[in-house]
Amino acid sequence: MVPSTAVPGTASRTVPYKPRPGEIPTAPGVYRFRDPARRVLYVGKAKNLRARLSNYFQPLRNLHERTRRMVTTAASVEWTVVGNEFEALQLEYTWIKEFNPPFNVVFKDDKSYPYLAVTLGEQVPRALVTRNRRDKTSRYFGPYTKVWAIRETLDLMLKAFPMRSCSDGVFRRAELTGRPCLLADIGKCAAPCVGRITKEEHRELANEFVDFMSGSDQRYLRTLTQAMADASSELNFEAAARYRDRIQALTAVMEKTAVVLSDNVDADVFGIAHDELAAAVQQFIVRGGRIRGTRSWVVDKELDVELGELVENVLQNAYDGDFAPPREVIVPEMPEDSAVLELWLTQRRTEFDETSRGGAVALHTAQRGDKAQLAQTAELNAKGALNLYKTRRSADFTARSQALNDIKEALEMTEAPLRIECYDVSHLQGTNVVASMVVMEDGLPRKDQYRRFSIPDTTDDTDSIYQVLTRRLAYLKEDAAAPVAERDDETGETRRKKFAYAPQLLLVDGGQPQVNAAKRALDDSGLGEQARAGIQLAGIAKRLEEVWLPDSDYPVILPRNSDALFLIQRIRDEAHRFAITYQRQSRRRDISTVLGQIPGFGPARVKELLTHFGSVKRLREASVEEIAEVRGIGPALAKAVHDSLHESSGT
Numbered sequence: 001m002v003p004s005t006a007v008p009g010t011a012s013r014t015v016p017y018k019p020r021p022g023e024i025p026t027a028p029g030v031y032r033f034r035d036p037a038r039r040v041l042y043v044g045k046a047k048n049l050r051a052r053l054s055n056y057f058q059p060l061r062n063l064h065e066r067t068r069r070m071v072t073t074a075a076s077v078e079w080t081v082v083g084n085e086f087e088a089l090q091l092e093y094t095w096i097k098e099f100n101p102p103f104n105v106v107f108k109d110d111k112s113y114p115y116l117a118v119t120l121g122e123q124v125p126r127a128l129v130t131r132n133r134r135d136k137t138s139r140y141f142g143p144y145t146k147v148w149a150i151r152e153t154l155d156l157m158l159k160a161f162p163m164r165s166c167s168d169g170v171f172r173r174a175e176l177t178g179r180p181c182l183l184a185d186i187g188k189c190a191a192p193c194v195g196r197i198t199k200e201e202h203r204e205l206a207n208e209f210v211d212f213m214s215g216s217d218q219r220y221l222r223t224l225t226q227a228m229a230d231a232s233s234e235l236n237f238e239a240a241a242r243y244r245d246r247i248q249a250l251t252a253v254m255e256k257t258a259v260v261l262s263d264n265v266d267a268d269v270f271g272i273a274h275d276e277l278a279a280a281v282q283q284f285i286v287r288g289g290r291i292r293g294t295r296s297w298v299v300d301k302e303l304d305v306e307l308g309e310l311v312e313n314v315l316q317n318a319y320d321g322d323f324a325p326p327r328e329v330i331v332p333e334m335p336e337d338s339a340v341l342e343l344w345l346t347q348r349r350t351e352f353d354e355t356s357r358g359g360a361v362a363l364h365t366a367q368r369g370d371k372a373q374l375a376q377t378a379e380l381n382a383k384g385a386l387n388l389y390k391t392r393r394s395a396d397f398t399a400r401s402q403a404l405n406d407i408k409e410a411l412e413m414t415e416a417p418l419r420i421e422c423y424d425v426s427h428l429q430g431t432n433v434v435a436s437m438v439v440m441e442d443g444l445p446r447k448d449q450y451r452r453f454s455i456p457d458t459t460d461d462t463d464s465i466y467q468v469l470t471r472r473l474a475y476l477k478e479d480a481a482a483p484v485a486e487r488d489d490e491t492g493e494t495r496r497k498k499f500a501y502a503p504q505l506l507l508v509d510g511g512q513p514q515v516n517a518a519k520r521a522l523d524d525s526g527l528g529e530q531a532r533a534g535i536q537l538a539g540i541a542k543r544l545e546e547v548w549l550p551d552s553d554y555p556v557i558l559p560r561n562s563d564a565l566f567l568i569q570r571i572r573d574e575a576h577r578f579a580i581t582y583q584r585q586s587r588r589r590d591i592s593t594v595l596g597q598i599p600g601f602g603p604a605r606v607k608e609l610l611t612h613f614g615s616v617k618r619l620r621e622a623s624v625e626e627i628a629e630v631r632g633i634g635p636a637l638a639k640a641v642h643d644s645l646h647e648s649s650g651t
Contacts, residue, residue: 003329017076018057024050029081030091033074033103040099041074045092047337049079066548066556070103085340093316093344104313106458116141116154116211118163124192125200125206127154127165131322141213141287158188159245161209163202214286214467221247265289267328268318269371271378272505273386274310275302275569280386281314282378289325289441296381298389315341315363325349329363329373338363390570399563400417400443406564410556411549418442422571423470423518424509425464427578435456435468436579437502440571452582465508469521474504479524502531508539509572511555512548515539519550522628540572601637606633609641 029049033042033056046052056063056071063071082088096104108403119126121137129151133140158165166174166181167191174180174193184191192202228243269284283295295318305313312335319325325345345361366372404416420440427433437451453471456466506522508514518537525532538556539548545565546555558565612630613619619627628638 002132005592013059014057014370015060015071015074017074019053019077024053024079025081027081027086028049028083028088030088030095030525031077032078032095032099032101033070034076035073035080036075040101042070043092043095043099043105044099045085045088047085047088048417049081053077053079054141066103069557071477085337086343089337089340092329099643116213118206118213120206120210124164124171124202126171127163127206127209128159128474136561139210141212155188157209157213158183160247161205161212161454162188162190163205163209168501179346189541207613215298229426249512258315265328266326267330267371268326269330269366269374269378270314270318270332271375271380271382272307272310272314272332273379273382273385274307278386278387278389279310279314280382280384284374284378286374296385297386307333311335312337312341315345319345320350325361327359329360329361330366330371331378332365332375334363334365340439376643389479390566398624400567403563403567404443406562407568408565410558411505411536411538412637413504415504417503417536419501419503420505420571421503422575423465423468423472424572424575424579426576426582427464433464434579434582436582437472438571438574438575438578441565445565445571445574445591450578452578461510462513465510465514465517466521469506469508469518470524473525473527476531487626502535504534505536505538507568507571507575508537509575510539511541512539512545512552517550545569601641 021260026048028045028047030043030045031049031053032040035041039502040637044052045097048493051135054068056077059069074327080091080564082091082128095544113341114131115133117128117130117135117137118141119128119135119137120139121135130140154165162183163181164171170181171193174191175230176193180191180194180196182187183189184194184196190202190205197205224243228240228247231237231240231255232244243365265286266288267286269286271282271284278298280301281296287292311331311333314332315325325348327349329345341485342361342363345363349359349361366375404418407413410417418441422440423432423435425435433455435455436454437453439446439449452474453468455464455467460468506518508518516538518539522532522537528550538547538548541555545558547558547568548555558568567638609619609630622642624635624638624642626642628635630638633641
């Protein structure tokens, strides 16, 4: 293990503990950043330590904000060289669990999930619900996410396979007294304790139970259906009724989970949704071709990591503790060192279950078919979980109050911003330029006060921001001269127009150039000094989630886990959504208006053209011959379309 050595004279461009050139080896290894108190801040692995660590010792201005915060918080870096990438992955996993570094992505999924177990190692096997998977002689099915679901499954299974489910104490007492328990009387146990069936026959019943749960359900149903038919033809109606009851019980078990894949598929399907601050994970647990359970969790991200690296962190945490990987793991994106990760997953699978020895784990993405559809469903659920997580944080009254107070202090405002307006500009390669204004009052959206702006002529985003805010601030100027009021038709009362309310905080989507454009609009608005002073301007930059103020050389960095940053991010995302929606509507309306002037050209043909070319831009660039290839468009009509589009664009 080698600690870093400080290099004099580098503090102005990077951190003082940057290792000297050539000190860092090029071999695989694991590195740790430590703070002045020697606490481990971050653990990482690398195929080439020198190449990886050099990314952290660039000029500080080039680093991502959260990476820069980690590097500047640390006081030293040290590394350990290992033999290969697999050893690096193992050591990284061990150290993350040991040190719990604050800058690593750690998924806090502390639940112990229940399993359905069959104790095949006992002389008289038993079916039970357990959270412990340490008995290597037992067969486990699951995990399930709800205890009631697994108990309901067991209850139905005992109707078809009436094997023992009682404790050892109850079983021994029944053997001594010769009296079975209630489960035997109601047909949910074959009562091997009192000799109603032999122990060999009971073991065969347990093996059938295991086979059914392992994916042989369709074969058993066909066998039971044939046996019921045979018994009925032989006029043995009592036996046929028993077969019928078993079929109904097994069918009920199968209906608990939808069939999504073939019966021999054991897989975990992961969907991940993430942004700069948080990640949501959805795991579908498929056993025997059926979804046996799901897991989901949301965590905050400390460093900005790409999806491939996030997948690696997800898998390391998903298969920690009492969770063994199946034969197949489907992820949204392959990590860089997928082969090493497959080897680690295979080792985890082998350690976990004696029955899986020799079974390798395949890690891949799903490209088509049922697996791809299931992966899309998992991703959709992850996106919903991430949105719900943000919404709940923003909707909580205490969190909203704290967020508004934190914004007030961070931006040095005189009062909390009870009304926030956020603006975003949207366009398609400079055409159909529009903007949106969304409003939050007391931290909650006020959709009735949203506004949309069309910008017919502009040079760039900063000019668009200037135009939009000039138009918006004009309402405040009118109000200053003469109160703008509207009359309520029901009560007859006169009240102030909503659009005339001044925001305490005016946000724009963008960095310093956009904020400075907003400041020019405010300065040129004609508002009095007191009115201008009551409006705080700020911009939120997408990539680094930094808050920029006018005429400031450095951004305001809000704590990444703070409710303030979540609130600002949410209103920024809402402004972006609202602007994109309007821009698409404008684009469709624009092309429909132009083509609608052509005789015989209706909405159906407009839709056919856009579907064929995929965008208005590609349609405008298409030749007459290419347009004529579209279904229902002949050469004459294609030429009319081509001429109309080029006349409307001035080309």
